Amino acid sequence: MRILGIETSCDETAASVVRDGRVIESSVVASQADLHRRFGGVVPELASRKHIERLLPVIDEALEKAGVTLRDLDALSVTCGPGLVGALAVGVAAAKSLALSLDLPLVGVNHLEGHIYAAFLTEPDLAFPALALVVSGAHTDLVAVSDHAQYRTLGRTRDDAAGEAFDKVARAMGLGYPGGPEIDRLARTGDPRTVPLPAPMPFRRRSGRIDDSLEFSFSGIKTAALRALHAAARADGQFKADLAAGFQRVVVDVLVDKSMRAAQSLGVKTVMLVGGVAANTWLRAEMQRACAAAGCRLVVPPPSLCSDNAAMIAAAAFYRLRRGGGSDLGLGASSDLSLEQTPNNSLA
Amino acid sequence: MRILAIETATSLGSVALLQDSETVAVISEFVPRRHLEWLAPALQRLLGSAGWTVAQVEAVAVSTGPGSFTSLRIGIATASAWARARGIPAAGVPTLAAVALGTQAAGAVCAMMDVRRGEVAAAVYAGGGAARPIVDEVVGPVERVLRQLPAGPLTFSGDALAGYAEVIAGMRPDAVLAPRAQWYPTAVSVGRLGWERLSRGEHNDLYRLWPRYVRSPVDQA
Numbered sequence: 001m002r003i004l005g006i007e008t009s010c011d012e013t014a015a016s017v018v019r020d021g022r023v024i025e026s027s028v029v030a031s032q033a034d035l036h037r038r039f040g041g042v043v044p045e046l047a048s049r050k051h052i053e054r055l056l057p058v059i060d061e062a063l064e065k066a067g068v069t070l071r072d073l074d075a076l077s078v079t080c081g082p083g084l085v086g087a088l089a090v091g092v093a094a095a096k097s098l099a100l101s102l103d104l105p106l107v108g109v110n111h112l113e114g115h116i117y118a119a120f121l122t123e124p125d126l127a128f129p130a131l132a133l134v135v136s137g138a139h140t141d142l143v144a145v146s147d148h149a150q151y152r153t154l155g156r157t158r159d160d161a162a163g164e165a166f167d168k169v170a171r172a173m174g175l176g177y178p179g180g181p182e183i184d185r186l187a188r189t190g191d192p193r194t195v196p197l198p199a200p201m202p203f204r205r206r207s208g209r210i211d212d213s214l215e216f217s218f219s220g221i222k223t224a225a226l227r228a229l230h231a232a233a234r235a236d237g238q239f240k241a242d243l244a245a246g247f248q249r250v251v252v253d254v255l256v257d258k259s260m261r262a263a264q265s266l267g268v269k270t271v272m273l274v275g276g277v278a279a280n281t282w283l284r285a286e287m288q289r290a291c292a293a294a295g296c297r298l299v300v301p302p303p304s305l306c307s308d309n310a311a312m313i314a315a316a317a318f319y320r321l322r323r324g325g326g327s328d329l330g331l332g333a334s335s336d337l338s339l340e341q342t343p344n345n346s347l348a
Numbered sequence: 349m350r351i352l353a354i355e356t357a358t359s360l361g362s363v364a365l366l367q368d369s370e371t372v373a374v375i376s377e378f379v380p381r382r383h384l385e386w387l388a389p390a391l392q393r394l395l396g397s398a399g400w401t402v403a404q405v406e407a408v409a410v411s412t413g414p415g416s417f418t419s420l421r422i423g424i425a426t427a428s429a430w431a432r433a434r435g436i437p438a439a440g441v442p443t444l445a446a447v448a449l450g451t452q453a454a455g456a457v458c459a460m461m462d463v464r465r466g467e468v469a470a471a472v473y474a475g476g477g478a479a480r481p482i483v484d485e486v487v488g489p490v491e492r493v494l495r496q497l498p499a500g501p502l503t504f505s506g507d508a509l510a511g512y513a514e515v516i517a518g519m520r521p522d523a524v525l526a527p528r529a530q531w532y533p534t535a536v537s538v539g540r541l542g543w544e545r546l547s548r549g550e551h552n553d554l555y556r557l558w559p560r561y562v563r564s565p566v567d568q569a
């Protein structure tokens with residue numbers, strides 16, 4: 001079964017052709033990051049305008065790279081939330097039009113579910129039950145995955161998403177946007193012990209209080225990092241590298257620690273690390289180390305499948321269709337869609 | 349030529365099928381902020397009501413604005429994806445021309461739409477369904493736009509009349525105001541204007557079929 005995936009939830013216009021939920025025949029991503037950079041974040045109306053300019057060329061490029069035509073497709077899939085509603089609407093409208101005019105099934109996919117299915121593109125025979133940490137510029141969600149499409153959200157962020165905190169600290173340090181990769185790069189030359197930052201959860205444990213919650217909060221550590229930056233007598237290159245390393249270490253420690261406690265309490269042996277921040281080298285290494293120590297198998301997609309892409313959407317759609325699921329032409333777009341909600345009305 | 353026409357610039361969603369310039373079927377419904385959910389099922393119902401198959405449609409016509417940016421994009425993304433999938437031409441049509449065509453008037457028509465933020469977009473068309481404006485699209489506060497219009501009898505139409513009828517009547521005592529039922533552009537007008545273009549051999553490059561925006565994206569929030 002060959003599925004075309006479409007993703008327009010934020011600032012990437014993406015299309016992909018995936019066969020049987022596991023073979024990526026093409027995956028094209030047109031990033032708008034360069035356009036939003038000077039505003040320090042995504043401008044929704046600008047994103048929507050770029051999506052309608054780029055979507056058809058991106059779809060054509062995906063078909064061409066896969067060596068197929070629209071006639072070779074068996075289904076259409078599209079992200080229908082969560083995300084920017086005006087941006088999502090462009091992809092959903094195009095996908096529905098293609099489904100209607102080609103008489104093909106349509107699957108509306110939850111963006112978070114898409115991120116989780118990037119792990120199945122990496123390891124199709126991934127064993128259940130599993131734990132997924134979805135961590136990006138918009139999300140920090142710990143999710144128990146007992147089977148295909150069986151989700152229970154264990155914890156999410158109360159304020160900033162991890163990637164959002166990276167972006168804001170990077171911006172204050174005068175680094176580029178998006179900030180995650182910049183901090184990651186800078187942190188390699190820094191010493192994480194030089195700039196003292198409060199480590200929210202391990203700190204509490206050392207002090208004797210136990211934080212049992214699987215909820216996240218990154219605004220405190222972000223504020224502490226910004227305060228340290230402003231208080232620094234000389235915020236030179238080495239200071240910034242040390243601050244980046246210290247900030248990154250605290251964030252990664254929290255993500256890894258809560259993930260491992262969740263894995264332990266659920267008794268799962270498979271951990272998926274997905275979403276844009278999963279491209280962070282420190283996070284990947286630390287999660288790998290912790291999983292090995294706990295006897296868990298860690299599945300981390302390559303960076304190209306961690307950041308927003310349409311292959312993950314087509315992959316998620318395959319498993320939904322295989323169970324008889326799908327969406328009807330009344331599919332809408334939602335800024336806020338939880339994993340427990342099935343996108344739109346119909347079936348599984 | 350069998351034409352599928354789509355109009356989503358205002359809260360009146362409208363879809364139609366035309367044989368050349370003759371209406372075969374039409375569905376028009378008020379769907380404020382529901383265009384995305386409404387459009388594809390409406391197209392499916394429309395084809396069913398006329399007994400047409402998808403493969404029988406030979407061209408697509410679509411309203412390109414001014415209007416609500418998000419709903420315009422929903423209509424245009426639908427039109428261009430359809431045209432791409434079926435390998436048929438698509439023709440974009442200015443929404444103000446569709447408003448003018450849908451307005452019954454003895455002489456010239458000023459089509460005026462509310463583009464929010466205290467501004468209107470307007471253009472003047474000779475009567476009788478002329479596709480080319482006498483006065484090209486102007487955007488701005490209603491008083492300024494009215495001062496830019498030529499003197500003489502004019503019939504005003506469009507959704508800007510909902511908020512600005514009094515200002516228009518005050519500044520132009522000779523103005524005729526069209527009845528409310530004619531203010532909203534319909535897919536029938538879009539289809540006729542599309543047919544005019546298509547019959548001349550004109551159509552849009554699908555990679556450049558975009559809305560006509562009245563302001564910059566960063567101004568929008």
Ligand SMILES: [Zn+2]
Nearest residue numbers: 111136276308
């Ligand atoms: Zn994402």
